Amino acid sequence: MTKFEAFGKAFDPAQTESKLRDYWKKNNFYKSVRNPNKKPYTITMPPPNVTGDLTMGHMMFTLQDILIRWHRAKGLEACWIPGTDHASIATEAKVTKLLADQGISKREIGREAFLKHAFEWKEKYGGRIIESLNTLGISCDWSRNTFTMDEKYSSGVIKAIVKLYKDGLIYKSHRLVNWCPVSQSVISDEEVFPEERSGSLWHIRYVVEDNPKQSIVVATTRPETLFGDLAVAVHPSDERYAHLIGKNVIVPVCNRSIPVIADHYVEKEFGTGIVKITPAHDMNDFEVGKRHKLGLLNIMHPNATLNDNVPTEYRGLDRYVARKKLVAELDSIGLLDKITPHKLVVGISERGNVPIEYYLSEQWYIKMDKLAEMTLNATRSGKLKLIPAHQEKTWEHWLTNIQDWCISRQLWWGHRLPIYTCQSCQHVHCEEQAPIHCEKCGHKVLQQEDDVLDTWASSWLWTFAVHNWAHPNSEEKKDLAYYYPTEVIVTGADIIFFWIARMVMAGEYFMGETPFKHCYFTPIVRDSVGRKMSKSLGNSPDVSGVMQKYGTDAMRFSLVNQIVTGQDIFWSDECCDLGKTFANKIWNATRFLTMNAVKLDIDPAQISFDDLKLRSNDTIMGWITSEFFHVVSKTHENIARYEFSQYTSSMYEFVWMIYCDWFVELMKPRISDEANKELARETITLAFQIFDGVLRLLHPIMPFVTEEIWQQLNPSRQGKTIGFEKLPEPNTDMIDTNSIKYMREVQGVVGAVRTIRGKFNIHPGTDLSVYMRDSHTRFGNLIPQMEALAKAKFYFESEQKGFCAPALINGSEIFVSLEGLVDKSAERDRLMKKIEKVSATINGIERRLSNQEFVKGAPAHILDGAKKQLESNQKELEMLQDSLKEL
Numbered sequence: 001m002t003k004f005e006a007f008g009k010a011f012d013p014a015q016t017e018s019k020l021r022d023y024w025k026k027n028n029f030y031k032s033v034r035n036p037n038k039k040p041y042t043i044t045m046p047p048p049n050v051t052g053d054l055t056m057g058h059m060m061f062t063l064q065d066i067l068i069r070w071h072r073a074k075g076l077e078a079c080w081i082p083g084t085d086h087a088s089i090a091t092e093a094k095v096t097k098l099l100a101d102q103g104i105s106k107r108e109i110g111r112e113a114f115l116k117h118a119f120e121w122k123e124k125y126g127g128r129i130i131e132s133l134n135t136l137g138i139s140c141d142w143s144r145n146t147f148t149m150d151e152k153y154s155s156g157v158i159k160a161i162v163k164l165y166k167d168g169l170i171y172k173s174h175r176l177v178n179w180c181p182v183s184q185s186v187i188s189d190e191e192v193f194p195e196e197r198s199g200s201l202w203h204i205r206y207v208v209e210d211n212p213k214q215s216i217v218v219a220t221t222r223p224e225t226l227f228g229d230l231a232v233a234v235h236p237s238d239e240r241y242a243h244l245i246g247k248n249v250i251v252p253v254c255n256r257s258i259p260v261i262a263d264h265y266v267e268k269e270f271g272t273g274i275v276k277i278t279p280a281h282d283m284n285d286f287e288v289g290k291r292h293k294l295g296l297l298n299i300m301h302p303n304a305t306l307n308d309n310v311p312t313e314y315r316g317l318d319r320y321v322a323r324k325k326l327v328a329e330l331d332s333i334g335l336l337d338k339i340t341p342h343k344l345v346v347g348i349s350e351r352g353n354v355p356i357e358y359y360l361s362e363q364w365y366i367k368m369d370k371l372a373e374m375t376l377n378a379t380r381s382g383k384l385k386l387i388p389a390h391q392e393k394t395w396e397h398w399l400t401n402i403q404d405w406c407i408s409r410q411l412w413w414g415h416r417l418p419i420y421t422c423q424s425c426q427h428v429h430c431e432e433q434a435p436i437h438c439e440k441c442g443h444k445v446l447q448q449e450d451d452v453l454d455t456w457a458s459s460w461l462w463t464f465a466v467h468n469w470a471h472p473n474s475e476e477k478k479d480l481a482y483y484y485p486t487e488v489i490v491t492g493a494d495i496i497f498f499w500i501a502r503m504v505m506a507g508e509y510f511m512g513e514t515p516f517k518h519c520y521f522t523p524i525v526r527d528s529v530g531r532k533m534s535k536s537l538g539n540s541p542d543v544s545g546v547m548q549k550y551g552t553d554a555m556r557f558s559l560v561n562q563i564v565t566g567q568d569i570f571w572s573d574e575c576c577d578l579g580k581t582f583a584n585k586i587w588n589a590t591r592f593l594t595m596n597a598v599k600l601d602i603d604p605a606q607i608s609f610d611d612l613k614l615r616s617n618d619t620i621m622g623w624i625t626s627e628f629f630h631v632v633s634k635t636h637e638n639i640a641r642y643e644f645s646q647y648t649s650s651m652y653e654f655v656w657m658i659y660c661d662w663f664v665e666l667m668k669p670r671i672s673d674e675a676n677k678e679l680a681r682e683t684i685t686l687a688f689q690i691f692d693g694v695l696r697l698l699h700p701i702m703p704f705v706t707e708e709i710w711q712q713l714n715p716s717r718q719g720k721t722i723g724f725e726k727l728p729e730p731n732t733d734m735i736d737t738n739s740i741k742y743m744r745e746v747q748g749v750v751g752a753v754r755t756i757r758g759k760f761n762i763h764p765g766t767d768l769s770v771y772m773r774d775s776h777t778r779f780g781n782l783i784p785q786m787e788a789l790a791k792a793k794f795y796f797e798s799e800q801k802g803f804c805a806p807a808l809i810n811g812s813e814i815f816v817s818l819e820g821l822v823d824k825s826a827e828r829d830r831l832m833k834k835i836e837k838v839s840a841t842i843n844g845i846e847r848r849l850s851n852q853e854f855v856k857g858a859p860a861h862i863l864d865g866a867k868k869q870l871e872s873n874q875k876e877l878e879m880l881q882d883s884l885k886e887l
Contacts, residue, residue, distance in 0.1 A: 006594075047462065049084070049090055051126075059556075060490065068700075094121065095114070099117060115413065161418055174361070176360055180349035180354070184303060197346050201342040202223045216244065220275075221344050229258055231288075231294055232249055235266040305317060363407075364419070366405040368402045391493060391496065405454075416453075422443050424443035491519070496521070557579035585660060602681055616736045635651065665789055668788075669784065697728060771804065771815040773798075806879045
């Protein structure tokens with residue numbers, strides 16, 4: 001038999017969490033095996049970077065855990081596949097710095113030696129994020145853990161690139177790209193974040209070539225790019241400069257002649273209305289240059305120092321050093337007109353944390369038109385649903401205006417492009433295995449591309465490449481057929497294009513199926529003053545420390561309870577108090593039940609939710625059973641709709657307010673009734689049955705406290721887990737509407753008495769007399785419970801006696817005697833103010849109902865509502881006036 005002593009005075013997460021994590025791991029509960037008799041429910045974890053530490057963003061993995069645990073308990077074959085991403089730029093930067101700190105140059109040791117160091121670093125530090133995630137209690141199938149540079153996964157990445165190349169979707173081109181001077185690699189638009197900075201607007205004079213006495217003033221935020229100017233532009237309708245169009249001006253310092261062109265890109269109101277056009281160092285200028293066939297002039301090295309296309313004295317200077325030197329020279333020769341303060345938005349490299357350069361470079365691209373059309377069809381056809389739905393507008397806009405995808409990166413850590421060039425005839429090959437000789441000329445020397453793939457060009461295959469898609473054995477083929485497509489992807493909206501759209505492209509193109517049915521975008525977690533949490537701001541909490549302080553269940557519950565679809569979360573660590581007190585409430589409810597089970601010689605180990613039956617012949621037991629199945633229906637709907645906070649709040653309300661605040665209190669007189677031990681045992685048995693159901697419903701969000709209680713209630717459950725217990729399912733046959741109706745009337749009356757007690761500051765232990773103008777039979781055998789809960793004696797079908805406080809509940813007039821408890825004078829003043837307020841409300845409603853235009857135009861339900869409101873207020877006024885007369 002379960003011993004009451006097994007449950008201490010409060011739930012202690014420190015004593016249970018590590019124990020249960022080891023228990024779950026030892027028993028391999030979460031390993032998924034194909035089961036032809038079960039429908040699969042698959043989620044692939046968005047793979048965190050191997051460079052990562054645990055953040056508030058990772059706490060959102062709780063949502064995936066809820067879904068997996070929920071559907072596992074529903075009887076589906078739930079499989080949550082975890083993994084990590086190699087994170088090309090971030091990891092290479094860390095390893096490069098680590099080597100530099102040891103006096104080792106990446107370039108000097110070469111590619112192979114560097115990669116050896118990188119893999120050693122990954123083995124040493126890359127597992128930290130997995131260990132950290134385990135503290136969350138997540139129920140992944142760790143036997144399927146995948147790293148994006150595992151041999152099997154990598155073979156899938158190479159296979160995909162080869163197919164795309166042979167299908168004519170991959171090509172090489174010279175274009176302007178986002179360039180990170182730190183990593184010296186191209187980066188995507190999504191890896192550039194805008195940052196507003198205080199800068200300057202430099203006004204520089206360009207002398208007109210055929211009239212040295214005449215000059216124009218050009219305003220620029222980047223004077224050092226002047227060396228790459230190939231034109232200056234004015235708006236075609238700007239009359240101030242119409243006479244200059246077609247003429248040439250001289251670029252200061254380097255003394256080159258460039259044309260004055262007209263283009264609608266120019267904003268007449270910005271600066272002087274004349275802009276310099278530097279096609280190789282500005283995206284907009286690049287487009288202007290194409291329209292006017294200006295060509296391209298690159299003035300920078302990959303590390304953002306100036307190259308040989310600038311005057312000798314500027315070569316090799318850092319861009320900002322060159323800027324300072326150039327501005328001084330312009331000033332000295334009289335060509336710097338003025339400098340004005342200017343707020344500007346600068347593109348910052350996410351990984352290098354420096355301003356990017358727009359850089360002319362030859363890169364590899366994937367044609368996106370066909371892939372984008374497939375992806376748009378997925379949402380338009382309904383095969384894929386985005387949640388929240390407003391993300392579909394963003395989705396449509398990006399995919400209908402998509403640019404070809406630059407997939408090459410000038411790095412060593414990552415998947416090297418499987419592209420080989422014949423060193424004799426320059427014929428290009430793209431093969432999964434390095435070709436032995438050139439297919440065109442037979443030459444045997446072929447050079448592989450140095451570049452690696454954009455990280456996202458590997459992780460876009462994630463949902464199917466985790467099953468060794470490229471070269472599967474027979475079992476892996478069956479796994480792929482069984483577990484793909486997945487059910488849902490849960491991730492942040494910030495990677496909707498980075499990853500989500502591209503995963504849909506990959507699924508449709510390579511597998512012929514959308515990789516998931518739903519995409520749920522998690523909210524942004526902000527601090528208490530609304531700032532997005534980030535390491536740079538120092539406002540992101542120590543997540544591990546928070547979990548140690550409050551408990552993991554508390555963190556999980558408190559975070560999820562704040563998630564409202566489409567809205568951000570405002571977080572402070574104190575939010576966890578909610579989850580902590582709730583965990584203790586559940587624990588203390590267990591203590592109460594087990595303590596009384598011992599007294600009644602009941603063994604909780606012999607009680608199961610599966611044996612629960614509706615007891616409609618007993619109002620209290622029929623009511624609590626019905627209320628439970630109401631919450632069962634609610635939670636199933638909440639999970640199906642991804643309404644996570646509705647799920648947690650529904651459970652919180654039932655456990656705290658219905659089960660503990662009402663049912664437990666209603667139980668107490670029964671289980672202490674020595675004259676009716678049979679009813680006492682029946683009641684405590686029912687209480688345990690429903691509590692077992694509660695634990696099952698709560699397990700997906702609070703796995704530790706629920707597992708610990710479930711195990712302690714029946715020590716013979718070793719080797720088992722509550723996670724496999726059948727989830728309570730909605731069942732209308734288990735809902736007795738009459739019991740609910742009766743109990744809600746009781747709750748209304750008790751609540752009214754408690755409100756009056758609180759309003760007049762009457763001690764909770766003081767016995768009250770309550771007069772009700774209602775039938776004794778309306779409440780029947782619930783009157784003893786009603787009196788116990790209200791701590792009052794009820795008198796029915798009686799007039800109030802003496803000084804009373806009135807209340808109107810569900811049509812019943814209630815009068816709580818205040819004789820000897822309250823100052824009559826103060827109560828008289830309160831009643832008069834209340835009468836005045838209710839009278840004003842009545843007058844307002846009567847004016848509306850006497851307005852013929854309102855009566856004719858208002859919908860029927862509005863009119864009915866107004867009439868009922870008038871009737872209720874009139875009855876309340878009459879009751880208040882009666883009370884005032886009594887005074």
